[in-house]
Amino acid sequence: MNASEKAAGVSIPQEIVFEILSKLPAKTLVRLRCVSKPFCALIADHGFGVVHRSLSLTLPSRAGVLISIASPAARPRAFYTLNFTPRPRGMLQANRVGFPDAKSFLCSSSSDGLFICMYRPNGPFTVCNVSTGQRIFLPRLIQYEECELLMGYDSESKRYKVLMTACRESISRGGLIRCGFEYKHWVFTVGVDKSWREINNYCSRPFFPFEGNRYPYYFSTNVYIDGVIYSYTALTKHNMIPRNHIVAFEVGCESFSVITLPDKVSSLSWFFLKMSALLEVGGRLAMVHVSVPERGEGLCYMNVWTWEKSKECWEEITMTIPLKWSRMINNSARLLRFATNHDGEIVLLCIYIKKFYILVCNLRSEAWRKFDVSGLEDFPLGNSLDFTMHNLVDHVFPLE
Template sequence: MGASEKTAAGVSTLPLLHLPQDILVEILSNLPAKSLVRFRCVSKFFYALVVDHGFGVMHRSLSLKLPSRAGILISISSRSSPAYYTINFSEQNAQRPGMLQANRLAYLDSEPFLKGSLLRSSSDGLICLSKPNGDVVVCNVSTGQRISLPRIQFHSPHRPSICAQLGFNSQSKRYKVLMSTWMFARGKWSTSFEYKHWVLTVGVDKSWREINYSPHPFEGYGSLIDSDATSVYIDGFIYSYNWLTKADPPSFHIVAFEVGSESYSLIPFPAEVSLSQEYPLVGYLAPFRDKCRDLLRDFALLQVDGGRLAIVFVRKIGHLSYMDVWTHLSYMDVWTWEISKECWEKITMIIPLEESIDIPHRFLRYTTNHVGEIVLLCINRERFSILICNLKSEVWRQFDVGGVEEFPTLCPEDVRIYRIMDNVFSLE
């Protein structure tokens, strides 16, 4: 444990517990983060242990395996102030069995730094929020600890579009933030776009480091590296969409940014999506930036069972029943990237639940739970509900969600969900 062992050796509290240090550390590592935060006030030993970097890494590793420490975060960016809720799938509403209980994170709502901030990145229970002026904050959902990162000064008359993404470096056992920006750069005869990328190691770097990271050779219509673009962190890589407009018709790729080496590679978008009439916005319509943003918002990037990268899309198809009644069935397409084969494999499933009858695709939000099942958050005018799909068994489960006080029916785009877990990792 390094620092923890040295700290514990000279503290008189430990002998009173009549427990060997290794056993005590093992017991504490199995406690939830909220309990550990309270224990920091018990003694110097507990404080030093909980804030120790090595202990945080150990607790994080255990949290990845314990279902009781996993859940989802619901983010609602209302005009007055944002609202945040957590849902643990093992915690049900006391008054209504079978209903999941959403718990409001009041300590986050009251923070002034959240106003005007965009939450578009999460990793292991840490969230990354950014503002158009370049302010970036990393916050630990479990402990409430937050750290403000240095602001990048943009020397341009035009407001940049920024995207801050969070990932974990398994070599250094530290979190990094990748900041991507684009802005107008007007030339003498034409308008172009300038792209820059920075990296900062949380708790280590005092300033941003600009990197030579250029997977965005955009032309003409601009970039999709903005707050609406989806991304996911999986085992040392941050995956996000990339829009390449040099091809004709324009082509799509997924950028795999390796957090440790700060390098990238490209994964081709499934060919059938670009060629199929079922996905009409891909192809020659791609240069229209707003339509592309809508498209890529609906094609979610997720980490599914086994830590695989997946693209998920829900669509509706009309069917004429045997009684000549026109009905619509909802289907979910899932493409999983098979690294060994370097190809996509597709599964298509009918959503069999009652809720699927009335699911406009723009009222859906996607994430996964601790075992890699796909979680769909359905938003309608009366309630939130959750659909969970197990890809192996193709079994669906449905839950209503209680405890959510605000229903932003007019702006469903303001609702996001993220996979989170219990994490006591210190940001300092």
């Protein structure tokens, strides 16, 4: 009888115990770690975590989204989880969660479902696993005027890394002082580093690093795919004219590269990026944008550009949004949020007639579905409402 069989108390083969545990939700597994040392060792094993996460990505009950909402009133920010197991009559249920408490401000997320919180004012950074409730605090760095954090996973070291970008003003060059902003980058390896490590942001492109433009990568979204964090930025050439790009940060080797946006959108304003999102679709980087008629009437369209990494080119798909739901989009175009679900479909969260709705698009069948969202009724909805949507995956990967 091996360790897993002893832990179960019966003569059950180890592979059966492994399969049973891999199908349980993370919160249950956290409790089971207290049953015995063999159970704790199995659940903490990296190979088990990989299998558990892979299953979660395919199950509607374990792959969902995290919705963050702050109302114009001075009430605390609220966090809700939402999975895509529909209730009768096309209804989805949002469930309130503590994350990690009401005073936190959501900064970023990774595709593994880990999230970075920042306490304001001048509080600590926190990495939190919503599934297990585990959290760790990161050391503070010197205060900068702008500071953003992103997280990714290094498969070689089997550790999570946090990338921080901060800016400072007034750059001096050759005795001349010109108004501008310079961006520096630090990395913190969770469970290894005791302090932040500054890294070189060198890139062969002449307009890199990030100078001359106040905003770094983060107009609306970022996504982590297979060891790379992708995010928006507005880079500048020597003529100081900003052009939008995507920055790719290799988590393992801690290096940057630049991806040019599709020709149709590369010269458009940053406001266009605020109406779009970077997502993982079919294992590839995708840029999603919803186009609305100028007069706010008629059909809306969703453009999806997927990045073919081997060919270094974009492939475009245009989806027509059915007229009955285009009316919803026309009235809430500035209040759209994007994500994906367990089935690789694109998910749109929107507000219409003071209610939250979910639209789901299947790119393969070109079919659309609409769901009402219950559990979010306690907010005075309006244009000033601050809300975000992030992918959430149930998993037991330890942070340290």
